[in-house]
Amino acid sequence: MNKQRSIISQGFRGVRLCILYWGLSTTSLNAQVLTGPGAIAPQFMRSGISFASADLRATQADDSLNPAFLWVDQGQVMWKEGSGTGSSAAGINSSAAHPSCASCHHDWQQSMRGVSMKYPRWDPQTSHLINLEGQINACRTQRQHLPALAYESDELLGLTALVSLASRGMVLKRVREPSIDAALARGQLRFETRMGQNNLACLHCHTQNAGQHLGGETISQGQPHAYPAYRLEWQKIGSLQKRLRACLSGVKAQIWAFGSEELMELELYLSFRGEGLPIESPGVRR
Amino acid sequence: MTSRIILPANPKVGLKMDIRILIQHPMETGFRYDASGSAMAKNVIKKLSLDLDGLILFSGELGTGTSANPFLQWSVILPKSGWLQLKWEDDEGNSGVERVLCNLSA
Numbered sequence: 001m002n003k004q005r006s007i008i009s010q011g012f013r014g015v016r017l018c019i020l021y022w023g024l025s026t027t028s029l030n031a032q033v034l035t036g037p038g039a040i041a042p043q044f045m046r047s048g049i050s051f052a053s054a055d056l057r058a059t060q061a062d063d064s065l066n067p068a069f070l071w072v073d074q075g076q077v078m079w080k081e082g083s084g085t086g087s088s089a090a091g092i093n094s095s096a097a098h099p100s101c102a103s104c105h106h107d108w109q110q111s112m113r114g115v116s117m118k119y120p121r122w123d124p125q126t127s128h129l130i131n132l133e134g135q136i137n138a139c140r141t142q143r144q145h146l147p148a149l150a151y152e153s154d155e156l157l158g159l160t161a162l163v164s165l166a167s168r169g170m171v172l173k174r175v176r177e178p179s180i181d182a183a184l185a186r187g188q189l190r191f192e193t194r195m196g197q198n199n200l201a202c203l204h205c206h207t208q209n210a211g212q213h214l215g216g217e218t219i220s221q222g223q224p225h226a227y228p229a230y231r232l233e234w235q236k237i238g239s240l241q242k243r244l245r246a247c248l249s250g251v252k253a254q255i256w257a258f259g260s261e262e263l264m265e266l267e268l269y270l271s272f273r274g275e276g277l278p279i280e281s282p283g284v285r286r
Numbered sequence: 287m288t289s290r291i292i293l294p295a296n297p298k299v300g301l302k303m304d305i306r307i308l309i310q311h312p313m314e315t316g317f318r319y320d321a322s323g324s325a326m327a328k329n330v331i332k333k334l335s336l337d338l339d340g341l342i343l344f345s346g347e348l349g350t351g352t353s354a355n356p357f358l359q360w361s362v363i364l365p366k367s368g369w370l371q372l373k374w375e376d377d378e379g380n381s382g383v384e385r386v387l388c389n390l391s392a
Binding site for chain 1: 308355
């Protein structure tokens with residue numbers, strides 16, 4: 001041990017990491033988790049929008065220009081109606097059997113403030129991580145008695161955008177609970193592990209080379225605080241997991257399924273890694 | 287599909303104002319192919335009009351060169367207060383109407 005300590009004091013990151021990983025495998029994580037090689041020091045944290053062009057920054061800054069608000073409008077309609085699809089086509093309106101979001105949660109601007117940053121969280125019912133999309137669907141199936149919405153459907157994106165919007169401007173802050181320690185550690189490991197034919201880990205671009213150029217793109221820090229966001233590339237709004245899948249495709253790795261354990265853990269790790277940034281959802285990105 | 291008409295906070299009589307519209311629409315060009323290789327049918331907003339209590343302010347056809355979720359903006363001096371109405375229709379026969387009351391102050 002004495003020998004190890006002296007090496008740490010000399011600042012050899014690799015050795016320190018080995019010890020951290022050794023620690024992970026034996027005990028639950030301690031407070032050191034976000035000092036890993038993927039983390040960004042608070043003074044260097046930058047919002048993804050700061051890497052974007054002036055046009056794009058202007059689009060995000062003005063809600064009347066931001067196309068993501070089309071989905072927010074849709075979410076607002078669904079919030080008030082108990083409807084399954086956000087249209088009258090389903091023939092379901094708010095009733096005792098199918099209460100609307102508003103019948104329990106009332107005004108979304110107040111009741112949903114700060115809610116989006118509590119996700120992903122540990123769900124003791126299922127013994128899995130649950131993110132905001134999953135929570136909305138759990139509410140729909142258990143309390144509204146309506147069918148779950150598909151991932152990346154306009155309806156689900158509308159509701160997540162609405163709930164995330166209620167937290168806009170708040171500083172992203174997570175609470176460490178023992179129940180998520182193991183998942184957080186696995187998420188961190190995924191962020192730091194090389195994958196795909198390009199053999200890159202998330203941290204190679206988004207920690208070590210953020211601000212550099214990759215073709216015509218400027219690499220961002222990979223912060224999650226503006227999602228769900230409208231991406232020009234998609235020409236629509238999309239969830240954080242859709243964005244992560246785009247990166248997996250970029251490094252030619254196996255693309256994890258929506259709602260999979262892997263993406264949930266990565267989403268969890270990113271939310272801790274992005275602590276300190278103000279929520280921008282629904283943002284605009286290239 | 288939702289749409290929005292966005293007006294300035296305090297529009298004034300006789301002064302130029304910006305009217306902005308956003309429509310949620312895929313604007314499928316008809317030039318693309320899906321994952322299985324078959325052509326995707328063209329579906330763009332073919333007719334779009336904006337009127338003030340029936341007075342046509344703008345009417346036109348959008349083509350394949352328009353982005354998804356089209357954004358349009360006009361600088362106008364409105365002759366009077368009234369209901370602004372946006373109407374659109376696409377190739378698949380879907381249509382939409384959005385109405386907003388515009389009150390001009392002196």
